[in-house]
Amino acid sequence: MISDIPGAANVTVPADGVITRWRLRDSVGANFTLRVLRHVSGDDYTFISSSAPATGTDPGIATFPTQQPVKAGDYIAVSWDGTQGLGGIDGASGAAFEAFDGIPPDGTTATGTLFGPNTTEAFFNADVEADADNDGFGDETQDKCVGVPGPNAGCPPPPPPPPPDTTPPALTSSAHSAKLSHSGIVSFVITASENANGTATGTINVPKLAKVVRFRKRNVALTAGKATKITLKLAKKNAKLVRRALSKHKHLKAKVRLSVKDAAGNPSTKRLSLNLR
Ligand SMILES: [Ca+2]
Numbered sequence: 505m506i507s508d509i510p511g512a513a514n515v516t517v518p519a520d521g522v523i524t525r526w527r528l529r530d531s532v533g534a535n536f537t538l539r540v541l542r543h544v545s546g547d548d549y550t551f552i553s554s555s556a557p558a559t560g561t562d563p564g565i566a567t568f569p570t571q572q573p574v575k576a577g578d579y580i581a582v583s584w585d586g587t588q589g590l591g592g593i594d595g596a597s598g599a600a601f602e603a604f605d606g607i608p609p610d611g612t613t614a615t616g617t618l619f620g621p622n623t624t625e626a627f628f629n630a631d632v633e634a635d636a637d638n639d640g641f642g643d644e645t646q647d648k649c650v651g652v653p654g655p656n657a658g659c660p661p662p663p664p665p666p667p668p669d670t671t672p673p674a675l676t677s678s679a680h681s682a683k684l685s686h687s688g689i690v691s692f693v694i695t696a697s698e699n700a701n702g703t704a705t706g707t708i709n710v711p712k713l714a715k716v717v718r719f720r721k722r723n724v725a726l727t728a729g730k731a732t733k734i735t736l737k738l739a740k741k742n743a744k745l746v747r748r749a750l751s752k753h754k755h756l757k758a759k760v761r762l763s764v765k766d767a768a769g770n771p772s773t774k775r776l777s778l779n780l781r
């Protein structure tokens with residue numbers, strides 16, 4: 505366990521931010537971790553965080569990604585379990601370090617032993633990036649949404665999907681009567697609360713003839729909130745028959761039925777009873 509101490513400015517964090525990568529040089533073995541330490545007093549330091557385990561390269565420089573928030577004045581250190589060799593240079597002018605027994609867990613405070621000055625300088629360093637939105641993602645290379653905090657690579661979570669539509673369209677019409685044209689057409693106006701598609705049809709009961717005549721079924725497309733005129737048409741011979749009954753002052757009704765579904769498939773039916781004139 506090693507950490508250079510005050511005076512070795514290259515291992516104190518200059519500003520609040522996030523460590524985004526770190527390096528080992530001429531180091532042998534696996535299970536090195538980069539530690540962030542916060543000075544308490546004297547030789548006491550609190551261990552704040554740990555990188556993922558890393559394997560050194562000797563000779564050479566090995567670089568590792570990490571994501572460790574830091575505050576100005578924090579220290580960095582390297583932990584290892586004793587089987588590895590951390591690269592360094594002995595007798596470096598001004599070099600000093602604190603050594604800790606074992607590998608203190610994150611969140612604990614441990615007391616180190618000071619070595620130096622003019623002792624070993626260890627070969628490790630780290631890059632700190634600003635984290636202006638304080639989301640733990642370095643703003644230069646990690647944060648995909650700089651200035652907006654969020655847990656997904658520095659971005660806010662996507663909005664939740666809208667709840668499924670389980671409400672059928674509401675159909676309204678104030679039509680109570682309709683004129684039957686000579687060609688056998690009736691029309692009326694209907695409004696749906698949301699876009700809906702379906703069919704319209706209807707019947708006219710002509711009691712005198714003991715006969716029910718039927719309008720041709722037709723497709724309807726309703727637009728949300730828009731009054732839509734629906735026309736239904738009788739077959740030619742039925743039109744003539746109903747016109748004749750009407751002309752004899754019979755009271756006849758067209759029973760109209762609309763069956764539609766919204767985009768989610770929720771069905772809705774509307775029945776109208778129209779006095780024919
Ligand atoms: Ca950020």
Ligand SMILES: [Ca+2]
Nearest residue numbers: 649652653658
């Ligand atoms: Ca962000």
Ligand SMILES: [Ca+2]
Nearest residue numbers: 669671672766
């Ligand atoms: Ca709906």
